[in-house]
Amino acid sequence: MTGTAAVVQPKIALRDIRKTFRWTAKGKEHVVPALGGVDFDIRPNEFLTVIGPSGCGKTTLLRILANLATPDTGSVLIDGQEVTKPGPERAMVFQAFGLFPWKTVLDNVTFPLTLRKMPEKEAKDRAREQLKRVGLEHFESSHPHQLSGGMQQRVGLARALVTEPDILLMDEPFGAIDAQTREFMQEELMKIWADTNKTVVFITHDLDEAVLLSDRILVLSRGPGTVRRVVDVDLPRPRWEYDVRSHATFATVRHDIWQLLRGDLQAQTEEEARGGH
Amino acid sequence: MATDVAVGRARRFKTIPAGPHLLAASVFFGSWELYGHLGNPLLLPPVSAVVAGLFEITFGGPLLPALFSSLQLLFVGFGTALLVGTLLGILIGRYQLANRVFGPFLNAMYATPDIALLPLILLWFGFGMTGRVVVVFLAAFFPIMINTYAGVRDAPRELLEVASSFGVDTEVGRLRRVILPAALPLIMAGYRLGIGRAVVGMAVAEVYLRLGGLGTLIVQYGAAFRTDLLIASILPLPLLGVGLTKVFERIENRFQYWRKL
Numbered sequence: 179m180t181g182t183a184a185v186v187q188p189k190i191a192l193r194d195i196r197k198t199f200r201w202t203a204k205g206k207e208h209v210v211p212a213l214g215g216v217d218f219d220i221r222p223n224e225f226l227t228v229i230g231p232s233g234c235g236k237t238t239l240l241r242i243l244a245n246l247a248t249p250d251t252g253s254v255l256i257d258g259q260e261v262t263k264p265g266p267e268r269a270m271v272f273q274a275f276g277l278f279p280w281k282t283v284l285d286n287v288t289f290p291l292t293l294r295k296m297p298e299k300e301a302k303d304r305a306r307e308q309l310k311r312v313g314l315e316h317f318e319s320s321h322p323h324q325l326s327g328g329m330q331q332r333v334g335l336a337r338a339l340v341t342e343p344d345i346l347l348m349d350e351p352f353g354a355i356d357a358q359t360r361e362f363m364q365e366e367l368m369k370i371w372a373d374t375n376k377t378v379v380f381i382t383h384d385l386d387e388a389v390l391l392s393d394r395i396l397v398l399s400r401g402p403g404t405v406r407r408v409v410d411v412d413l414p415r416p417r418w419e420y421d422v423r424s425h426a427t428f429a430t431v432r433h434d435i436w437q438l439l440r441g442d443l444q445a446q447t448e449e450e451a452r453g454g455h
Numbered sequence: 456m457a458t459d460v461a462v463g464r465a466r467r468f469k470t471i472p473a474g475p476h477l478l479a480a481s482v483f484f485g486s487w488e489l490y491g492h493l494g495n496p497l498l499l500p501p502v503s504a505v506v507a508g509l510f511e512i513t514f515g516g517p518l519l520p521a522l523f524s525s526l527q528l529l530f531v532g533f534g535t536a537l538l539v540g541t542l543l544g545i546l547i548g549r550y551q552l553a554n555r556v557f558g559p560f561l562n563a564m565y566a567t568p569d570i571a572l573l574p575l576i577l578l579w580f581g582f583g584m585t586g587r588v589v590v591v592f593l594a595a596f597f598p599i600m601i602n603t604y605a606g607v608r609d610a611p612r613e614l615l616e617v618a619s620s621f622g623v624d625t626e627v628g629r630l631r632r633v634i635l636p637a638a639l640p641l642i643m644a645g646y647r648l649g650i651g652r653a654v655v656g657m658a659v660a661e662v663y664l665r666l667g668g669l670g671t672l673i674v675q676y677g678a679a680f681r682t683d684l685l686i687a688s689i690l691p692l693p694l695l696g697v698g699l700t701k702v703f704e705r706i707e708n709r710f711q712y713w714r715k716l
Contacts, residue, residue, distance in 0.1 A: 244620055264620050276617040280636050280713045290621040293632075321713045341621075 532591025544603025
């Protein structure tokens with residue numbers, strides 16, 4: 179990632195994405211603005227993290243990127259083309275893993291391929307390749323409930339990788355995993371990303387995770403979310419080869435974002451104390 | 456909709472030693488035998504006489520043809536209930552409109568005892584096979600429909616989203632890939648409950664609607680005061696009910712293995 183990125187066509191372009199949730203419950207109308215006009219370009223092959231206070235619409239943004247939700251206004255362009263439904267160039271990794279409990283590990287991973295009517299043998303070969311990549315080649319006939327959270331998410335990752343998408347959309351993928359396993363998974367993800375050169379959009383509320391993984395961090399403002407700031411993380415890669423957390427840049431970047439988020443948190447608390455929410 | 460949904464009973468009990476079973480059985484059958492000899496054999500013949508009677512009507516007697524005729528009724532009725540119950544369950548579980556349209560009627564019908572409907576069924580469908588099938592159908596239909604409804608209604612939203620993100624974009628695809636596999640344990644539990652009730656419906660139809668199958672034997676032996684043969688011809692009913700329920704429980708457990716217990 180050099181300073182000339184401006185001349186490169188963005189991998190994903192977000193154009194004025196707005197979204198407000200409206201629903202009626204017990205005769206009362208609720209209106210919750212989630213995204214208030216997000217304009218942003220995501221570069222090819224970059225690792226982008228989206229962070230922001232809870233309720234800033236970061237998951238909504240990702241769901242719009244995946245075409246699992248429709249924005250009120252605005253559009254998503256991939257390689258310059260507007261997209262309106264989920265496509266094979268994107269694959270999603272879910273916070274609660276999203277594995278089919280009645281399928282074996284192998285069948286979970288072949289799922290996207292069988293949807294594309296790929297012959298069974300080829301699909302299984304490809305799935306096994308990905309399971310090997312995430313270190314689960316000996317668990318292909320297990321069922322998800324027999325695996326730990328970390329292992330389940332590796333299945334989720336293998337499933338997302340199996341169609342060889344350009345873009346990985348990850349919605350707090352390690353949020354439900356214990357701290358030790360999480361660290362291990364983060365490293366694995368960095369290695370996979372380095373290997374495959376994908377564009378990754380990664381949602382998290384974990385500041386350390388954001389700094390550790392990202393090329394750039396997109397900080398969203400408190401809801402309705404807009405682009406608050408974009409922070410470059412100029413830490414040398416590969417970041418698993420040294421103690422990145424004690425690097426001076428790590429601390430600086432972390433501190434900058436922490437201050438941004440803390441201001442939002444304070445404002446939010448005050449607002450709630452006034453009963454304005 | 457009604458809320459009495461059956462959940463799988465997949466948990467296995469530890470094997471209990473046979474001793475207490477044997478003791479209970481010998482006390483039960485022993486006192487029965489004793490009463491049969493000391494009391495009035497017309498009210499309760501000794502168990503040995505019942506067993507002898509059972510042999511008598513089984514081998515060369517009328518039991519097997521009657522059983523065969525009953526089973527035909529059972530399977531036609533249950534098969535129809537399975538088809539219609541599953542389809543209607545999917546429909547009202549998946550579509551609010553269908554639920555609004557059919558829900559109240561189904562609830563009202565569920566709350567009506569089948570036995571109260573017998574004169575109507577007789578009137579509408581006559582003494583033929585159709586009327587009897589309707590009785591069996593009504594008995595088995597509700598547990599199947601209600602369980603299918605509950606399973607389909609609670610389709611996991613996250614997994615629907617997963618499927619959609621990988622390109623499942625038709626209703627048939629969603630049903631096939633997510634909704635039905637997720638609902639299958641509940642649906643199978645509905646079939647298990649349904650087959651047991653179908654056996655009851657079968658007996659009711661054959662005794663009260665028109666004599667046929669096992670019902671003929673029961674009524675005829677009762678009228679002839681052959682209590683030993685009467686009990687002998689009732690016996691296949693609980694055996695059938697328990698046996699078929701076990702078979703379906705087996706099938707059900709095959710679809711349960713992935714559930715967290």
